[in-house]
Amino acid sequence: MKLYGHATSPYVRKVRIALREKNIRFEWIQESPHEAGNHIAALNPLGKVPVLETGDGRVLFDSALLIEYIDTLTPERLIPQGDAERLRAQLWNTLGIGIVDAVVARLLEDRRPQAEKSQSFIARQEEKIARALAWADETEKGAAYLVGEHFTIGDLGLASALEYIDFRYPHDWRSKHPRLARWLAGISTRGSFAETVPPGMEKAPDAPH
Ligand SMILES: N[C@@H](CCC(=O)N[C@@H](CS)C(=O)NCC(=O)O)C(=O)O
Structure with missing residues (x-):
């Protein structure tokens, strides 16, 4: 593969x-x-x-x-098999996809020449990200995993999106959403996250998205 x-x-x-x-x-x-x-x-x-x-x-x-x-390649599923759990996990993943899309859109707009970039477009993406963070903080129940007792596509999607905020739109969202920050800290310790950190994530990077 x-x-x-x-x-x-x-x-x-x-x-x-x-x-x-x-x-x-x-x-x-x-x-x-x-x-x-x-x-x-x-x-x-x-x-x-x-x-x-x-x-x-x-x-x-x-x-x-x-x-x-x-x-589908191994029996332990990231995407829950039960309809209700799958829908909940995919909703979290969809929120994560939307956050990433907004961070990418903001980044690309911000990289345009000063005279061409639209501050209102950038602000619109930042509002989406802020609302998504607030929604996640209100909806998340304080458990280790977002859905059920295991790591799912929901955890993967949201946690990777929050780390992408830290990478490409670094700002202090944690002081507003400490519970979400604690949840992310737990997920981030997984080998799958620690071993895939993008190069330069700790610094302020300017490579292509
Ligand atoms: N919905 C796609 C989005 C993929 C995507 O936008 N990838 C970017 C890299 S981060 C890309 O290849 N951009 C090149 C382009 O749009 O021309 C997915 O989830 O795979």
Whole structure:
């Protein structure tokens, strides 16, 4: 199995976390669609990473689909099998996806030349992130995992999104949401998170998203 994508992409990281959680070996091809001469568009018509070559002739793209596929490969599921639990876990994951999308949109806008960037667009993304953090803090029940007794796609999606905020939109959200911060601190100690920290996450980075 081959995974294509760069180390700073939050969508690629989610797939790496899922593969590590499930102890699935894979070859990581660190290619970025932002680099000249890359081959991503030949694999994914949308020209985006992550892309997965499954090893049996299939080429899949989009992190949500890749995680859905990966989850079928071993019995311990990240995506709960019961309808009610799956819906709850996927709602948390969807919140995480929305946070990441807003952080990426904000970052790209912020990197435009001063005269071209829209402060109102940036503010709109920051409002989405602030509301999502407040919603998560109010909805989260203070347990180790968001849904049930085990780590699920909900924990993966939200925790990786919060760490992406720290990476690309660093600001003190923790003092407003200490319970959420405590929950994240617990999830962040997992090997799958510790081993996939993007290079430069501790510093203020300026590499492509
Ligand atoms: N919905 C997609 C989003 C993937 C995505 O936007 N990836 C970025 C890298 S972080 C990318 O490849 N961007 C290149 C482009 O949009 O041209 C997923 O979840 O995989």
